[in-house]
Amino acid sequence: MKKTNVTNTNLAEYCGVSEGTIRYWEQNKVNLYDDAIKDYMASLNTTTKCDTKKKHILMVCGLKGGVGKSTISNILSYSVPNSAIFNIDITAKESHANSATTIDFSEIYKEDMENSKDDGCDIKASEVLNIVKEDYDTVFVDTPSDASEEFLDVAPYCDDFIVVFYDGRAIEASLGTVDVLFNLDVINKKKHRVFFIYNRAESQKDAEEALSEFKNGVEKIQKKSERGKDFECHYTYLENSKVVRTMEKQKISVVDLFTSKGIMYKSFRNRANRLINEADSFLELC
Ligand SMILES: Nc1ncnc2c1ncn2[C@@H]1O[C@H](COP(=O)(O)OP(=O)(O)OP(=O)(O)O)[C@@H](O)[C@H]1O
Ligand SMILES: [Mg+2]
Numbered sequence: 001m002k003k004t005n006v007t008n009t010n011l012a013e014y015c016g017v018s019e020g021t022i023r024y025w026e027q028n029k030v031n032l033y034d035d036a037i038k039d040y041m042a043s044l045n046t047t048t049k050c051d052t053k054k055k056h057i058l059m060v061c062g063l064k065g066g067v068g069k070s071t072i073s074n075i076l077s078y079s080v081p082n083s084a085i086f087n088i089d090i091t092a093k094e095s096h097a098n099s100a101t102t103i104d105f106s107e108i109y110k111e112d113m114e115n116s117k118d119d120g121c122d123i124k125a126s127e128v129l130n131i132v133k134e135d136y137d138t139v140f141v142d143t144p145s146d147a148s149e150e151f152l153d154v155a156p157y158c159d160d161f162i163v164v165f166y167d168g169r170a171i172e173a174s175l176g177t178v179d180v181l182f183n184l185d186v187i188n189k190k191k192h193r194v195f196f197i198y199n200r201a202e203s204q205k206d207a208e209e210a211l212s213e214f215k216n217g218v219e220k221i222q223k224k225s226e227r228g229k230d231f232e233c234h235y236t237y238l239e240n241s242k243v244v245r246t247m248e249k250q251k252i253s254v255v256d257l258f259t260s261k262g263i264m265y266k267s268f269r270n271r272a273n274r275l276i277n278e279a280d281s282f283l284e285l286c
Contacts, residue, residue, distance in 0.1 A: 006037055014040045056138045056283070057129065059158035063180065064173035065145035067164045068199035072238065072275075073142040074254040076162075077101065079276040080283065082137045088125045088154055089144035102142075103132050105150060125150040126157050138283070147180050155181065160192055166199040171210065175217040182221060182231075193232045194218075195282045197275070200240035207237035236278040243268040 008026070012019045015036050025033035060073045070087075077083045084101040090109045105125050112121045133139050141158060143151050161181065165174035178194070196214060201207035215235065222231055243265055247257055257265050258272075 006040055011036050011040055014043070055133045055136070056160070057133060057141060057158045058138065058160050058162055059141045059143060059155060060162045060164060061143045061151070061177050061181075062164040062170065062174045063145060063147060063177040064165065064170045067145075067166050067170050067174070068197075068238070069145075069164050070142050071244070071254065072162070072164050072197060072199065073140045075238075075272050075275060076279055077138075077140050078255055078258060079279070080138050080140075083140065084132060084136045084138075085140045085142050086125075086129055086132050087142040088148075088150040089142065090148070090150060091144060101136075103128070124153055126153045129154055129157055152184070155184065160194070162195045162197060164197045164199050165214065166201075167210075171214055171217065175214070175221065178218060178221050182224075193234065193282070195234045195236070195279070198235075198237040201237040202240055207239075211235045211237065234278075234282050236275060238275045239271045241268045241271055 008019050008022045012022045015022070022033070022036070024030070025036070060069050060076075062069055070092075073085045073087075077085050084103060086103050086105065088105045090106040092104070092106055105128055108123055108128060109121050112123050116122060129139065129141065140162075141154055143154075163174055163177055165171055174196075196211070196218070198207055198210045198214065201210065215233075218233055243257075246252075246264070247268075252260070257268055
């Protein structure tokens with residue numbers, strides 16, 4: 001068996017034996033030696049495949065408070081395998097909805113501020129994102145309702161965007177999010193996709209009207225930019241669900257909602273599943 005660039009040290013570590021044992025196998029032409037090299041090489045190939053797998057960073061935004069960014073991040077992260085939420089809202093209070101794997105930048109931020117001699121936080125959200133993405137294939141970046149330092153820091157590292165909005169007033173603010181991302185040249189650099197989610201729709205008719213209004217606004221923004229055509233949009237909605245309120249009162253998380261057998265949660269699950277299916281096709285395209 002050709003050893004190529006496998007060292008005895010690597011092999012010993014991989015097999016959990018001493019280097020002396022490896023040398024003994026090699027010198028005495030013990031079959032175990034060839035098998036160990038074969039196994040080790042195969043493990044390297046798997047690691048390489050895994051390492052080169054494209055990581056997908058999605059920013060969930062909407063420069064407006066309470067539109068459902070965190071709820072939607074949780075629903076999507078629950079449905080996407082090996083994904084996590086990276087919450088960069090340093091003012092966010094702990095949320096019971098955060099049942100999917102969540103990494104809170106606020107915790108790192110607060111700890112760093114306590115230890116820091118000057119006033120600032122030395123760790124940037126984008127640095128933490130870089131570490132988080134090592135462990136997950138997909139990261140949903142849950143954002144605050146303003147273009148905070150963390151938002152502006154992380155936005156350029158995001159591959160695609162999910163913009164959440166609801167009701168008439170939020171439409172303008174959410175179009176503002178698109179404008180901000182455009183002005184910062186964030187969604188212009190490469191072929192980004194944006195998934196617009198109209199949340200808390202009262203009916204299909206309400207959703208269609210809101211989405212059409214939103215589409216017009218987005219098209220205007222696209223026309224303002226020469227590369228506007230590079231910015232590909234997908235639109236969907238999630239209905240308003242009274243069950244979400246009950247779930248909050250009873251401190252039931254998004255994951256509990258999906259796993260609970262309670263009949264009352266069925267309506268929410270049906271609504272969320274529609275969104276999940278739409279998101280699946282969006283994510284597949286990315
Ligand atoms: N589809 C829905 N139906 C009913 N209630 C909803 C729905 N989506 C979100 N909510 C409720 O709206 C409120 C705000 O949701 P959420 O915390 O997800 O918004 P957010 O955009 O993350 O807010 P913030 O800007 O404060 O971070 C919560 O009480 C949540 O349960
Ligand atoms: Mg939130």
